[in-house]
Amino acid sequence: MYxxxxxxxxxxxxSSSLYDNDNDAGGRRIKDSFLRQESPMGNTLxxxxxxxxxxNLVENxxxxxRELVHAENKKGDTPLHVAARGGHVSILRKLLVQCLSFFPYSQYPVEALDLILVRNKLGNTFFHEALLNGCKDVTGMLRSQETPFEDGFKEFIERAALFCINNEDKSVLxxxxxxxxxxxVLDALFPSTSKITVLRYISYYPFQFLTWLTEKDETKDMSDILAKILRTKREWIRLKGAEGKIPIHxxxxxxxxxxxxxxxxxxxSCNMERDKDGLSPLHLACAGGHTKVVKKLLEHEDSPDPREILDNCGRNIAHIAAVMGKFNVIRYILQDGKHGLVEMINDKDYEGNTPLHLATLLWHPKVVHAxxxxxxxxxxxxxxxKETALDASLKYSFQNPTLRQQLVWTALKSAGVAEKGSHSIEIHAQNDPKGIDMSPYKDRINTLILVSTLITTVTFAAxxxxxxxxxxxxxxxxxALMLNHALFKIFIFCNTISIYDxxxxxxxxxWAxxxxxxxxxSALKVARPLLGVTLATLSVAFLAGVHLVISDLSWFATTSLVLSVVLILxxxxxYVLLWFPSTSKNIVLRRISYYPFRFQTWLVEEDESKGM
Structure with missing residues (x-):
């Protein structure tokens, strides 16, 4: 029954309708018909x-x-989870006492804890649910004298609860x-109103705790807690996790x-510690794009020569920044004048790759451009x-490249990077013309033919x-009636260029x-700029023609003219972005291409401002 x-x-x-009168007991008893009911989600009364x-109803x-205390609904929630979610601490206490009434005290540490810290389908205990819903009084409930447990068992529950992990690997702490x-957090670490000393239990998990603390944003005002812990337990700072990382990592x-x-x-000396991959805190700061941390680590009085800080692959911080595509770190290295960072920009890792090679192989156009x-x-x-950076780019992208790959190739080509291999599509076509799949190019060619044919039809009719x-x-x-009008001449001139183009x-x-x-x-290279001229002249012809026929209404003609000019530009x-930036080595064209290139890299690479 639902x-x-x-x-x-x-x-x-x-409501009194829930109860039967019990004159002998002098009280009221919940009706059995209600006790047997469940909701569609499996919630009991x-x-x-x-x-x-x-x-009162909970007590009744x-x-x-009492077995309903550990009844689970379809989400795995017990009444403990539900009460915690609502912040009903007094009800939580009553349910907790009832959970323990199933066991003698001698069995508390083994079986009773499973009933108290039962997890729902999300892996949350009732402590998790309380914290997630803003109820911060759950630990205070345990310490209260109204909770009739031995202090030792209260401490045991609290320790287990604070470090119990849910499905997202997050503990209550x-x-x-x-x-x-x-x-x-302060109350858990430094309780002042009871004998419980959770700090003693945290010593079982110091690495995890300091890691959690250092992972949090400083706007959460946890920095003074970190300082207090470090004064109390200085030895924790060098403890390592499974990956060999310490908290500073x-x-x-x-x-x-x-x-x-x-x-x-x-x-x-913690800035010299390395994890199992040989990564130091400086490497990890560069990998995250955090230039402020990089600067702080480099300016530390005990900081070593950054060129000597290499990971297990022989990579310095410039290599790491290039691998991760952190343009802001690369820019910081190139602009550095204090720490000799720019000297490592041409260093090679154990495979002979420079930062330019690595940025190319992982398609980071902004870094390659810089x-x-x-x-x-x-x-x-x-x-x-024996590959240059250009060889590396052509090796993996000579057919149907993505925009990121095209931008990387363009930056390398226009900079004059040497090509020693035979990976380009032109060379590949000469060596094995039948080995190239023409289908991606045919689609592009057919689309351009369709567009040019439509333009021819429109301009012919005009x-x-x-x-x-x-x-x-x-x-x-x-x-023509407006033969002597200046705008009519512009219309005819632009329409003529458009149709023949x-x-x-x-x-x-x-030919393609x-x-x-x-x-x-070759045909695609010629067709793209020609089609650009066609579209430009067609747009100007439209502007001139419309302005001619509405010129008597001056405000309307002026508004139309301004709007058309802005939209044409x-x-x-x-359209220019389709064939700029240019691969030409000419310095003028390179400089013209500079900002179109930056605009396109902005389209394909994420903003790094948060890492600054």
């Missing part, structure tokens, strides 16, 4: 009473059917730190500047495979449908249909 909405309303009101904070139910519950990796400062004050514009970067370096019409009587029969594009692309890949690529900018 719990109805009517029954739930009765629970909210604590005790779940609902706990949710709405009906303490557990006095009759982690959630408290994450949500900025400073009082809760995590602080550096998330850009927690204040945490790094505090940890370095306690342990000045490196190729710096004259101190050696563009001719080859790795152990040539015989002149703005303003033609003279229908002598003299000058058939001549579109025809030229069509003819050029017909002959099946030769080299010819197809915007459309031209978008």
């Amino acid at each position: 719990l109805s909405k009517k029954t739930i309303d009765l629970i909210k009101e604590n 005790l779940h609902v009473a706990a949710e709405y904070g009906n303490e 139910i557990i006095s009759i059917r 982690y959630l408290a730190i994450e949500r900025g519950y400073k009082e809760f 995590f602080a550096a990796s998330i850009g927690y500047v204040h945490g790094v400062e505090e940890l370095l004050k306690t342990c000045s 490196l190729t514009w710096d004259k101190r970067v050696v563009l001719t370096s080859v790795n152990d495979k 040539g015989f449908t002149l703005p303003g019409g033609t003279n229908s009587s002598d003299p000058g029969k058939g001549m 579109s025809i030229s594009v069509t003819i050029t692309l017909l 249909q002959l099946g030769d890949i080299t010819l197809a690529l 915007m459309l031209l900018f978008l």
Whole structure:
């Protein structure tokens, strides 16, 4: 039998309709018919009473059917979870006492804990649910004298609860730190109102605790807690986790500047510690793009020569920043004048790769662009495979490349990076013309042919449908009425260019249909700028024609003219981006291409401002 909405309303009101009169006992007893009911989600009457904070009804139910205390609904929630979610601490205490009534005290540490810290489908205990819903009084409930347990068992529950992990690998203490519950954390670490000393139990998990603390944003005001812990338990700072990381690794990796400062004050040599991959805090700060932390670590008085800090692959911080595509770190290295960072920009790892090679292999166009514009970067370096950075880019992207790959290739080509291999599509086509799949290029060619044909049709029709019409009587029969108007001349001039350019594009692309890949690529290179001129002149012809026929209404004609000019410039900018930046080595074209290149890298790479 399902719990109805009517029954739930009765629970909210604590209605007498829920009870049978019990004259002998002098009290009231919940009706059996209600005790047998469940909601479609599997909630019992005790779940609902706990949710709405009906303490009297909770007492009545557990006095009759105490086994409902550990009944689970379809989400795995017990009444403990429901009461915690609603912040009903007094009901939680009653349910907790009832859970322990199933066991003698001698069995508390083994079996009773499983009932108290039962997890729902999300892996949350009732402590997790309380913290997630802003109820910070759960530990205080345990310490209260009203909770009739031995102090030792209270401490045991609290220790287990604080470090119990849910499905997201988050403990209750982690959630408290994450949500900025400073009082809760301080009370857990340094309780002043009872004999419980959770700090003693945290010593079982010091690495995890300091890691959680250093992972949190300093706006959560946890920095003073970190300082207090470090004064109390200085030995924790060097404890390592499974990956060989110590807390300063995590602080550096998330850009927690204040945490790094505090940890370095306690342990000045911690910036030399490496994890199992050989990564130091400096490596991890660069990998995260945190230039403030990088600067802080480099300026520390015990900081070693950054060129000597290498990971297990022989990579310095410039290599790491290039691998992760952290443009802001690369820019910081290139602009550095104090720490000799720029000297490592051409260093090679154990495979002979420079930062330029690595940024190329992982397709980070913004980093490649910054490196190729710096004259101190050696563009001719080859790795152990005898490949330049350009060879590396062509090796993996000679067919149907993505925009990121095209941008990387363009930056390298325009900078004049040498090509020693035979990975380019032109060379590949010469060696094995049948080995190239033409289908991606055919789609592009066919699309451009369709566009150029449509433009030809439109411009041809416009040539015989002149703005303003033609003279229908002598003299000058058939001549345009606005022949002497300046804008009419612009219309005819632009329309003429547009039609012949579109025809030229069509003819050029017909050559590309002959099946030769080299010819197809050459045709595409010629067709794109021609089509751009066609679209530009067609737009200007439209502007001139419309302005002619509405010129008598000056405000309307002026508004239309301004709007058309702005839109034409915007459309031209978008089209120019298709064939700019240029691969030309000419310095003028390179500089013209600079900002279009930056705009396109902005489109394909994420913003790093948070890592600054």
